[in-house]
Amino acid sequence: MTNEAIQLKLTEKFGDQLTGWEEPYGxxxxxxxxxxxxxxxxxLYDDEALKFQFLTDLQAVHYPDNKGAELAVVYHLHNLVxxxxxxxxxxxxxxxxxxxxxxxxxxxxNFMERETYDFFGVNFIGHPNLIRxxxxxxxxxxxxxxxxxxxxxTRIDKDDDMFGR
Amino acid sequence: MKLNKQVMSETAEHILLPxxxxxxxxxTLNLGPTHPATHGVFQxxxxxDGERIVKAxxxxxxxxxxxxxxxxxxxxxxxxxITDRLNYCSSPLNNMGWHLTCEKLLGVKTxxxxxxxxxxxxxxxxxxxxxxxxxxxxxxxGAYTGFLYVMQYRELIYEIYxxxxxxxxxxxxxxxxxxxxxxTNAAFEKLEKFLKEYPGVLKExxxxxxxxxxxxxxxxxxxxxxxxxxxxxxxxxxxxxxAGVDYDVxxxxxxxxxxxxxxVIPVGKTGDSYDRFLVRNEEMWQSLSxxxxxxxxxxxxxxxxxxxxxxxxxxxxxxxxxxxxxxxEALIYHFKIIMGExxxxxxxxxxxxxxxxxxxxxxxxxxxxxxxxxxxFRRPCFIYYxxxxxxxxxxxxxxxxxxxxxxxxxxxxxxx
Amino acid sequence: xxTNFEKVVSLAxxxxxxxxxxxxxxxxxxxxxxxxxHYDLARFGAERMSFSPRQCDLILVMGTISKKMGPVLxxxxxxxxxxxxxxxxxxxxxxxxxxxxxxVLQGIDQVIPVDVYVPGCPPRPEAILDGFMKIQxxxxxxxxxxxxxxxxxxxxxxxxxx
Numbered sequence: 001m002t003n004e005a006i007q008l009k010l011t012e013k014f015g016d017q018l019t020g021w022e023e024p025y026g027x028x029x030x031x032x033x034x035x036x037x038x039x040x041x042x043x044l045y046d047d048e049a050l051k052f053q054f055l056t057d058l059q060a061v062h063y064p065d066n067k068g069a070e071l072a073v074v075y076h077l078h079n080l081v082x083x084x085x086x087x088x089x090x091x092x093x094x095x096x097x098x099x100x101x102x103x104x105x106x107x108x109x110n111f112m113e114r115e116t117y118d119f120f121g122v123n124f125i126g127h128p129n130l131i132r133x134x135x136x137x138x139x140x141x142x143x144x145x146x147x148x149x150x151x152x153x154t155r156i157d158k159d160d161d162m163f164g165r
Numbered sequence: 166m167k168l169n170k171q172v173m174s175e176t177a178e179h180i181l182l183p184x185x186x187x188x189x190x191x192x193t194l195n196l197g198p199t200h201p202a203t204h205g206v207f208q209x210x211x212x213x214d215g216e217r218i219v220k221a222x223x224x225x226x227x228x229x230x231x232x233x234x235x236x237x238x239x240x241x242x243x244x245x246x247i248t249d250r251l252n253y254c255s256s257p258l259n260n261m262g263w264h265l266t267c268e269k270l271l272g273v274k275t276x277x278x279x280x281x282x283x284x285x286x287x288x289x290x291x292x293x294x295x296x297x298x299x300x301x302x303x304x305x306x307g308a309y310t311g312f313l314y315v316m317q318y319r320e321l322i323y324e325i326y327x328x329x330x331x332x333x334x335x336x337x338x339x340x341x342x343x344x345x346x347x348x349t350n351a352a353f354e355k356l357e358k359f360l361k362e363y364p365g366v367l368k369e370x371x372x373x374x375x376x377x378x379x380x381x382x383x384x385x386x387x388x389x390x391x392x393x394x395x396x397x398x399x400x401x402x403x404x405x406x407x408a409g410v411d412y413d414v415x416x417x418x419x420x421x422x423x424x425x426x427x428x429v430i431p432v433g434k435t436g437d438s439y440d441r442f443l444v445r446n447e448e449m450w451q452s453l454s455x456x457x458x459x460x461x462x463x464x465x466x467x468x469x470x471x472x473x474x475x476x477x478x479x480x481x482x483x484x485x486x487x488x489x490x491x492x493x494e495a496l497i498y499h500f501k502i503i504m505g506e507x508x509x510x511x512x513x514x515x516x517x518x519x520x521x522x523x524x525x526x527x528x529x530x531x532x533x534x535x536x537x538x539x540x541x542f543r544r545p546c547f548i549y550y551x552x553x554x555x556x557x558x559x560x561x562x563x564x565x566x567x568x569x570x571x572x573x574x575x576x577x578x579x580x581x
Numbered sequence: 582x583x584t585n586f587e588k589v590v591s592l593a594x595x596x597x598x599x600x601x602x603x604x605x606x607x608x609x610x611x612x613x614x615x616x617x618x619h620y621d622l623a624r625f626g627a628e629r630m631s632f633s634p635r636q637c638d639l640i641l642v643m644g645t646i647s648k649k650m651g652p653v654l655x656x657x658x659x660x661x662x663x664x665x666x667x668x669x670x671x672x673x674x675x676x677x678x679x680x681x682x683x684x685v686l687q688g689i690d691q692v693i694p695v696d697v698y699v700p701g702c703p704p705r706p707e708a709i710l711d712g713f714m715k716i717q718x719x720x721x722x723x724x725x726x727x728x729x730x731x732x733x734x735x736x737x738x739x740x741x742x743x
Binding site: 179197198199200201205206226227228229230231234235246247249250253254297312313316317319320323333334335576577580 | 603604605606607609610611613614617618619630632644645647649650653657679680682683684685702703705
């Protein structure tokens with residue numbers, strides 16, 4: 001199951017809706033439009049040759065300079081039988097960060113999508129319980145976006161000057 | 166999820182209650198974040214029908230320390246102490262995994278001796294993690310002796326870590342490209358002592374538990390999971406192998422010269438607590454065999470090869486002090502590395518290792534600056550904890566405790 | 582007579598402290614090593630680890646306390662009966678440790694009064710035992726009336742505890 005064969009199968013089915021083909025460090029990576037993310041996941045799951053039936057990882061990256069496509073949701077999939085990994089990304093704008101949820105297909109996506117929502121504010125449509133998971137519920141911002149600082153700005157015992165921030 | 170605000174105090178607004186739990190005839194019990202039998206801070210609100218669990222809802226995040234945001238501020242070698250605190254029962258495994266990810270991104274190739282030394286350290290930490298898990302399953306089912314007996318040997322493993330890196334628990338062991346110093350003779354002597362004495366102890370521990378009538382009755386049929394459900398829930402590691410799927414990252418995508426070693430992957434049948442216990446136990450035996458093989462291979466290196474303990478990458482590995490004082494390039498590299506001014510090549514890499522709980526993955530995106538642009542840890546505990554409410558449904562409350570301890574949930578890894 | 586009685590009470594108290602291990606992360610594992618047979622905590626009288634706050638004397642807070650956990654820690658502290666002591670084990674409990682982030686409480690003394698701080702990340706078992714011995718010294722030196730004194734009451738009021 002080489003990367004070229006996977007790319008061929010995917011372009012046969014979806015044509016040039018899938019872009020950004022590259023292979024950093026040997027892992028095939030491509031980008032899909034956000035409306036198609038469930039269709040691509042389902043195709044990769046059902047196809048007899050591809051059989052990517054294990055969701056290794058689901059998380060997001062914030063690119064504040066990419067206007068119109070600031071948040072990237074990244075899926076890592078794994079074909080356990082042929083030992084093949086693949087990565088695909090879905091970009092969404094920060095004003096309407098709506099992406100279809102993969103929980104119907106993979107149970108493991110449940111917590112991972114909640115974590116992505118908690119950190120970046122990506123709204124997963126169809127998720128059974130999309131609330132904050134790791135941070136306190138009263139938090140009203142999405143901490144891992146680039147504009148927010150790491151430290152708690154209300155702390156009184158540590159001085160920014162002395163701590164070299 | 167309906168939140169019934171009348172019954173909760175201000176301190177507990179974030180806790181989720183199962184729907185309709187107030188109106189029904191079942192008892193709602195809070196298996197709260199501070200509970201002696203939960204290993205770390207997890208909260209489960211369970212609905213009980215007598216002693217049987219009808220429904221459970223988990224709340225996590227009580228020890229969220231924002232590792233991923235913290236990592237965006239630190240150069241690569243300063244992130245190693247953070248990875249220590251992921252699965253703190255086996256810190257060297259996390260450290261090695263991180264170093265391997267960095268080496269993949271930076272294109273550093275480590276010599277064979279470094280790989281074998283890494284294998285020894287990784288398998289020792291796998292043994293120490295499985296030791297804690299198995300003995301705590303014993304403690305939770307009422308048998309305290311096994312835990313006390315086996316912790317002695319965990320102290321010996323800690324002494325071996327101390328000989329190499331100086332610290333016991335959160336080790337920060339190794340550097341990008343190898344180790345910070347060559348293993349001393351004292352370290353190897355302690356390793357030989359461990360290899361001599363530990364098999365006898367493990368045999369006695371097995372005799373206490375594996376065919377013990379009470380232990381078997383407690384753990385067989387307790388919290389089972391089928392292989393397809395486990396795969397859908399993203400299980401990896403001993404929990405998945407106990408369910409019957411033989412997926413081990415060391416065999417599938419070998420790293421650090423694991424392909425040179427000869428070992429077996431133990432696989433269970435039903436995925437219940439007894440199978441998980443047996444799988445971890447057998448993995449300890451396999452780890453012992455791997456350490457013996459690695460030790461023999463290391464002893465076969467002679468002359469200059471026997472002194473190698475790091476790769477030759479002056480850009481990322483600190484040069485020797487005597488060179489720093491005499492040569493110009495070494496001085497410059499030393500300055501750049503210490504002050505954190507080495508630029509990382511841009512790119513994105515995902516690398517995973519077989520940690521004690523499963524596939525620990527590191528997704529590192531670099532934009533060419535000095536610190537990562539985004540670092541994400543694929544934490545096995547976080548992913549398989551989602552199956553916990555399903556696994557304990559229909560069982561009794563004490564079985565829920567045994568299931569939780571046999572899953573080896575480490576709070577640091579869960580919340581990160 | 583009163584001072585001799587105080588001495589007896591202090592002797593009894595200091596050699597029979599029942600700790601509550603409030604272990605959240607890595608320091609909890611070092612505590613397990615301290616309680617195991619190599620560094621035995623039981624020889625100091627701490628044989629029975631009470632997990633119920635109502636029955637313990639000393640709460641050992643080991644590990645990082647996040648903002649989500651702060652109210653829980655406070656509730657557990659409030660449930661303890663007088664006389665009670667608090668030991669912050671590790672850098673995270675003392676001051677937030679290496680985690681100067683938005684989600685970590687920068688030291689448990691933001692929510693409860695602390696008697697002894699044990700630095701280290703994690704502290705060696707010998708250091709935890711040393712902290713425990715310092716608590717024993719504090720217990721020995723404390724009079725019978727301290728918990729009713731105005732100074733103590735104003736300390737608690739500073740934390741918002743009645």
